[in-house]
Structures are given as structure tokens and as C-alpha cells.
Amino acid sequence: MHIDIDKDVCIGAGQCALAAPGVFTQDDDGYSTLLPGREDGAGDPMVREAARACPVGAITVTEG
Template structure:
């Protein structure tokens, strides 16, 4: 699993950070920052939830 974040599309809602703070963070402007683009299996379900919850669809998952 590889996560992609389109920072140009992000609106800073923060749902990703609330859902999985070990993978997602926000910069000073509230825009998503990936702490890792390849999370371990322990947080995979939460990452999927974060992608689904993103209101601007700035997050996606690439299944390699």
C-alpha cells in the first residue's frame, strides 16, 4: 500500500489526522502532510478510513 496526497486539492479539514495521526499531519496552513507514504499493516484499515473520509478526495491509495 502506498498513499498519495494531492496537497493542491486538500482543504485542510483534518479528518485524516484525526483518523490516523501516525500517518497524517497538517502543516501550518492546515494542508495534509504524509509522515510516511507506506504505512505498515497495523494502520492499513485506519488509512483506508481516512482516505474515504477525506471531503476533498485529496488522498488516494495505490495498491502495488
């Protein structure tokens, strides 16, 4: 699984971190980022839900 966060689109709503706190967090500026070592989603079943929860569609999840 590959997770991409478009930093130019992210508004820092934090819905991803709420949906999948084991994969996403927010940086010092409040924008979404992946936790170290979780760049592949770490098998978390909520990663896709976190992407859907993003109000601006800044997160893309692809297989591979």
C-alpha cells in the same frame, strides 16, 4: 501501499489526521501531509478510512 495527497485539492479539513494519526498530520499551513517514515501507511488499518473521510477526495490509496 502507496498514499498520494493532492495538495491542490486538499482544504485542510484534518479528517485524515483524525482517522489515522499515526500516518497523517497537517503541515504549518494546515494541509494534510504524511508523517516521516509513514509514506507506505506503516500497516495502519485506518489509512483507507482516512482517505474515505477526506471531504474533497484529496487522498488516494493504492496497492503496490
